[in-house]
Amino acid sequence: xxxxxxxxxxxxxxxxxxxxxxxxxxxxxxxxxxxxxxxxxxxxxxxxxxxxxxxxxxxxxxxxxxxxxxxxxxxxxxxxxxxxxxxxxxxxxxxxxxxxxxxxxxxxxxxxxxxxxxxxxxxxxxxxxxxxxxxxxxxxxxxxxxxxxxxxxxxxxxxxxxxxxxxxxxxxxxxxxxxxxxxxxxxxxxxxxxxxxxxxxxxxxxxxxxxxxxxxxxxxxxxxxxxxxxxxxxxxxxxxxxxxxxxxxxxxxxxxxxxxxxxxxxxxxxxxxxxxxxxxxxxxxxxxxxxxxxxxxxxxxxxxxxxxxxxxxxxxxxxxxxxxxxxxxxxxxxxxxxxxxxxxxxxxxxxxxxxxxxxxxxxxx
Amino acid sequence: xxxxxxxxxxxxxxxxxxxxxxxxxxxxxxxxxxxxxxxxxxxxxxxxxxxxxxxxxxxxxxxxxxxxxxxxxxxxxxxxxxxxxxxxxxxxxxxxxxxxxxxxxxxxxxxxxxxxxxxxxxxxxxxxxxxxxxxxxxxxxxxxxxxxxxxxxxxxxxxxxxxxxxxxxxxxxxxxxxxxxxxxxxxxxxxxxxxxxxxxxxxxxxxxxxxxxxxxxxxxxxxxxxxxxxxxxxxxxxxxxxxxxxxxxxxxxxxxxxxxxxxxxxxxxxxxxxxxxxxxxxxxxxxx
Numbered sequence: 103x104x105x106x107x108x109x110x111x112x113x114x115x116x117x118x119x120x121x122x123x124x125x126x127x128x129x130x131x132x133x134x135x136x137x138x139x140x141x142x143x144x145x146x147x148x149x150x151x152x153x154x155x156x157x158x159x160x161x162x163x164x165x166x167x168x169x170x171x172x173x174x175x176x177x178x179x180x181x182x183x184x185x186x187x188x189x190x191x192x193x194x195x196x197x198x199x200x201x202x203x204x205x206x207x208x209x210x211x212x213x214x215x216x217x218x219x220x221x222x223x224x225x226x227x228x229x230x231x232x233x234x235x236x237x238x239x240x241x242x243x244x245x246x247x248x249x250x251x252x253x254x255x256x257x258x259x260x261x262x263x264x265x266x267x268x269x270x271x272x273x274x275x276x277x278x279x280x281x282x283x284x285x286x287x288x289x290x291x292x293x294x295x296x297x298x299x300x301x302x303x304x305x306x307x308x309x310x311x312x313x314x315x316x317x318x319x320x321x322x323x324x325x326x327x328x329x330x331x332x333x334x335x336x337x338x339x340x341x342x343x344x345x346x347x348x349x350x351x352x353x354x355x356x357x358x359x360x361x362x363x364x365x366x367x368x369x370x371x372x373x374x375x376x377x378x379x380x381x382x383x384x385x386x387x388x389x390x391x392x393x394x395x396x397x398x399x400x401x402x403x404x405x406x407x408x409x410x411x412x413x414x415x416x417x418x419x420x421x422x423x424x425x426x427x428x429x430x431x432x433x434x435x436x437x438x439x440x441x442x443x444x445x446x447x448x449x450x451x452x453x454x455x456x457x458x459x460x461x462x463x464x465x466x467x
Numbered sequence: 468x469x470x471x472x473x474x475x476x477x478x479x480x481x482x483x484x485x486x487x488x489x490x491x492x493x494x495x496x497x498x499x500x501x502x503x504x505x506x507x508x509x510x511x512x513x514x515x516x517x518x519x520x521x522x523x524x525x526x527x528x529x530x531x532x533x534x535x536x537x538x539x540x541x542x543x544x545x546x547x548x549x550x551x552x553x554x555x556x557x558x559x560x561x562x563x564x565x566x567x568x569x570x571x572x573x574x575x576x577x578x579x580x581x582x583x584x585x586x587x588x589x590x591x592x593x594x595x596x597x598x599x600x601x602x603x604x605x606x607x608x609x610x611x612x613x614x615x616x617x618x619x620x621x622x623x624x625x626x627x628x629x630x631x632x633x634x635x636x637x638x639x640x641x642x643x644x645x646x647x648x649x650x651x652x653x654x655x656x657x658x659x660x661x662x663x664x665x666x667x668x669x670x671x672x673x674x675x676x677x678x679x680x681x682x683x684x685x686x687x688x689x690x691x692x693x694x695x696x697x698x699x700x701x702x703x704x705x706x707x708x709x710x711x712x713x714x715x716x717x718x719x720x721x722x723x724x725x726x727x728x729x730x731x732x733x734x735x736x737x738x739x740x741x742x743x744x745x746x747x748x749x750x751x752x753x754x755x
Contacts, residue, residue: 159651164654164655184654185655193652197648197652199670200667200671211655214657214662215657
């Protein structure tokens with residue numbers, strides 16, 4: 103088939119087939135299969151050292167997998183050098199050429215591929231405007247703020263119309279305000295682009311904000327991959343739910359008998375209409391579903407002794423004990439609690455996640 | 468604003484004043500004193516004004532020594548800086564090779580100047596030295612004690628051997644502080660090895676290289692011990708650099724006035740070059 107047809111017929115996609123990465127005797131990535139489609143933003147969500155960066159470097163061609171294959175647009179690109187592929191990457195550190203101006207930095211990938219100078223000017227101008235860098239084109243990176251430096255790096259990644267754009271915790275080194283600002287803009291930047299975006303982050307809130315698809319990753323394994331909201335609302339298993347929860351999810355063992363459920367220490371009991379067999383389960387409750395006030399149609403009380411209460415401007419995080427378990431609750435507004443105080447909190451029963459003995463989600467059919 | 472008067476602060480400042488006075492100011496003022504006077508025996512002095520300065524600045528002997536000095540320093544920098552960067556680039560970044568290389572590189576720096584001079588003197592002797600004998604054996608007419616060209620060649624070789632390591636170690640430190648992400652970014656852009664060096668490594672090494680050039684400039688411009696032991700400034704005056712010539716004048720001929728004037732001129736040249744060079748290199752840094 104002539105190459106013309108090939109590119110027309112193949113839908114743009116990036117596929118990892120049984121990709122595995124070992125360094126010495128350590129396994130960094132266990133055999134992994136994942137297929138990313140065109141025009142999607144894909145979030146790799148996992149803690150530090152979960153293998154996000156390794157996975158991205160394998161996707162980019164900066165690192166070779168020990169086993170397995172990488173397919174791009176129906177072509178096996180395993181071992182194909184990164185220079186020969188149309189990839190761009192943005193790092194946690196603000197990586198720009200130190201002796202170049204912002205303009206020269208953004209133009210650098212175009213210059214190497216031999217784009218003529220008029221087109222360079224036009225394309226750099228467009229991207230710079232998109233990223234609010236137009237006024238800084240003649241400055242050097244070290245004259246810019248962290249946010250502007252990262253915008254420059256983003257512009258460099260966007261200007262060359264890559265098929266694959268990899269963002270490795272791009273907001274992690276920014277201070278809070280700049281991070282919020284850029285995080286809101288990010289999804290819009292990729293809206294009309296024919297490319298696959300991969301975004302690695304340690305923060306569940308990033309994934310929710312960005313939307314698209316999310317893969318939860320733990321210790322070198324992809325736990326679950328799907329639409330971000332699906333992964334959040336219906337985690338396949340307890341591990342995925344834990345990765346996608348910050349503050350950490352509350353987990354307790356319960357037993358179900360008819361329509362009555364109770365914690366195994368008998369401290370809390372509630373009616374439930376989930377359609378699962380009677381028996382023992384684990385429940386996962388996200389901190390924002392335990393509040394100092396009633397929320398939802400179906401709540402149940404829990405008594406707690408306050409361990410710590412952390413107040414931020416708009417939220418209150420209360421850690422408390424109930425029986426032998428430690429719990430975390432997240433309420434809106436300022437909810438002042440004293441350490442050691444006995445208090446009553448309300449759990450939103452409809453939002454409980456039920457897991458069976460194999461830690462698989464059983465409600466939310 | 469109200470200023471608080473606190474005389475106790477003198478406690479902290481006075482020791483520094485005393486130290487600097489004994490360390491730098493008083494010896495320097497002694498030299499200044501000599502440079503404006505004719506010195507006779509028994510502490511008898513006569514005022515001469517700027518006569519010694521004029522004499523030195525106009526003397527052919529000083530011009531020749533300064534010319535040799537500038538040529539020597541220029542050649543040294545031209546060889547040692549690129550060579551040092553080159554060696555640093557080829558040094559391993561991890562594994563057992565790192566300590567081996569670092570120790571090998573530090574060795575020449577640990578050897579006393581005198582010993583280096585003596586070592587190279589023996590090493591280069593045309594009749595018994597390994598280098599001198601070998602060069603003659605393969606057909607070169609090499610004799611550093613009699614031929615000026617050979618004396619220069621040996622002196623430069625000795626200095627390169629002794630001091631390139633310093634540039635290597637500084638460059639290596641600079642290179643190691645570059646985050647791997649920079650190299651990856653360059654790789655993704657498809658930048659060549661040269662472009663990576665030119666646009667990432669070199670700018671990132673700018674500060675340590677500035678330091679390396681400054682140190683090598685000062686050291687080579689003030690070089691004394693090694694050529695003194697190796698050639699004694701000879702043959703004739705071929706390797707009589709500024710320091711060697713200065714010592715000859717001050718201690719050999721006991722011309723204290725002109726020698727003092729020459730010391731000051733020498734000192735100001737070093738100071739001026741360092742200042743100009745440093746301000747040029749750091750101009751952009753200060754702006755940002």
